[in-house]
Amino acid sequence: MSKPLRVGLIGYGYAGKTFHAPLIHATPALSLVAVASSRPADVIADWPDVAVKTDPAALITRPDIDLVVIATPNDTHAPLARAALAAGKHVVVDKPFTLDVAEAEALVDAAREAGRQLSVFHNRRWDADFLALRRLLADGVLGRVTEFQSRFDRYRPTVRQRWREGAGPGAGLWFDLGPHLVDQAVALFGVPQAVSANLAIRRDGGKAVDDALVVLHYPTLRAVLGASMLVSGGTPRFLVHGTLASFEKHxxxxxxxxxxxxxxxxHADWGVDPIPGRLHRWVDDHPQSEAVPMPRGDYPAFYAAVAEAIHGRAPNPVPAEDAVAVMLVLEAAIRASDTNSLVRL
Structure with a gap:
C-alpha cells in the first residue's frame, strides 16, 4: 500500500475548518501535515499535531507536501493555485474555482504544463439527494427531462460582517451557492446553449448579491436555478419533471x-438523509406517488478519489475542465443579469 500523501491546507475559516480538514483527516490515503492560517490558535486547538504557518508561501514551498488544498477567500484562489502548481504540487481548490473564465483556463494550462492533478471541491455531487436523482435519470425512471428546478435557500435576514457578504470581488450568494447549483446542472445535462438571470440584493443593508434566479436554456430542457437568503421554508430542493414521471425532494x-x-x-449515521424524495407519475390514468429513499451522502468519496487520481489509478473526480464550464455559466449569468438579456454560450 502506498504511503499517505502529505497534505497542506491553506485557509482555516468556515470551509477549511468544517469541510476540508475533517474530510482529509478521514481519508486513509491522505495525511494532513500543515495548515496555513491567519488564525493559528484555532488550528492548534483543533489539530495540535499539525504544523501551522501564517504565510501560505511557507506551506507551498515545503518540499514534503504532495497536495495543497486551497480554502481561502475567493479572490485568492487563482494566485495561490498558480503558486502551488509552480512549486510542483497537486492542488484542490474550493469552489468557486476562480473569479472568471480567463483565470480558470490559465490554471488548467498551468496544471497541464506542471503535470499535476488540479481538482475543484464540488462536494455536492455527493449529496444524498443528488446521488438519488442521478440514479433515477440513469435508470430512465423520469423519461426525458423537460424541466429541472434546483434551489438552495437560507434564511439569514441580517447581513453579517464577513467577506462573503461584503462588496469585494468574489463575494455574494452567486459565487457562494451558485457554483453548487451550476455544477450539478452541468454534471447532469452539460453546458447550456444560453443563460438568462436576475441577480439582486434584497436584504436591508446588503452589499452583495443575496438572491439569484438563473435559467439555463437547453434545446428541449429548461433548468431553473435559485438561491436566496430570505427563504424560511416551503420550497423544494429539487423538482424535476420528465415525460414519464416527476421527482420532488425537500x-x-x-x-x-x-x-x-x-x-x-x-459515524453510523453519516450521510443519512431522513427525508425521502417523492416520485409522482400516472398509472392507468390515475396519479400515484411513492417515496424515494435516499442513498447515503458521500463527501469522503471526493478526497479518496483525489488520492487515487494522484497515484494514477483513477480519474480526477472533478477535473478542472469541469470547473471551467461552471465558471463559464457563472460569468454568463452575471452578464445576463447586468444587461437584462439572454446570453448565448
Missing part, C-alpha cells in the same frame, strides 16, 4: 450539519 443534505456538529464519516 430538505438539504445532512453532511454539512454533521461536520459542523463534529461527526466523522465513521
Amino acid at each position: 430538505g438539504l443534505d445532512e453532511q454539512e450539519n454533521q461536520l459542523k456538529a463534529g461527526l466523522t464519516p465513521a
Whole structure:
C-alpha cells in the first residue's frame, strides 16, 4: 500500500475548518501535515499535531507536501493555485474555482504544463439527494427531462460582517451557492446553449448579491436555478419533471450539519438523509406517488478519489475542465443579469 500523501491546507475559516480538514483527516490515503492560517490558535486547538504557518508561501514551498488544498477567500484562489502548481504540487481548490473564465483556463494550462492533478471541491455531487436523482435519470425512471428546478435557500435576514457578504470581488450568494447549483446542472445535462438571470440584493443593508434566479436554456430542457437568503421554508430542493414521471425532494443534505456538529464519516449515521424524495407519475390514468429513499451522502468519496487520481489509478473526480464550464455559466449569468438579456454560450 502506498504511503499517505502529505497534505497542506491553506485557509482555516468556515470551509477549511468544517469541510476540508475533517474530510482529509478521514481519508486513509491522505495525511494532513500543515495548515496555513491567519488564525493559528484555532488550528492548534483543533489539530495540535499539525504544523501551522501564517504565510501560505511557507506551506507551498515545503518540499514534503504532495497536495495543497486551497480554502481561502475567493479572490485568492487563482494566485495561490498558480503558486502551488509552480512549486510542483497537486492542488484542490474550493469552489468557486476562480473569479472568471480567463483565470480558470490559465490554471488548467498551468496544471497541464506542471503535470499535476488540479481538482475543484464540488462536494455536492455527493449529496444524498443528488446521488438519488442521478440514479433515477440513469435508470430512465423520469423519461426525458423537460424541466429541472434546483434551489438552495437560507434564511439569514441580517447581513453579517464577513467577506462573503461584503462588496469585494468574489463575494455574494452567486459565487457562494451558485457554483453548487451550476455544477450539478452541468454534471447532469452539460453546458447550456444560453443563460438568462436576475441577480439582486434584497436584504436591508446588503452589499452583495443575496438572491439569484438563473435559467439555463437547453434545446428541449429548461433548468431553473435559485438561491436566496430570505427563504424560511416551503420550497423544494429539487423538482424535476420528465415525460414519464416527476421527482420532488425537500430538505438539504445532512453532511454539512454533521461536520459542523463534529461527526466523522465513521459515524453510523453519516450521510443519512431522513427525508425521502417523492416520485409522482400516472398509472392507468390515475396519479400515484411513492417515496424515494435516499442513498447515503458521500463527501469522503471526493478526497479518496483525489488520492487515487494522484497515484494514477483513477480519474480526477472533478477535473478542472469541469470547473471551467461552471465558471463559464457563472460569468454568463452575471452578464445576463447586468444587461437584462439572454446570453448565448
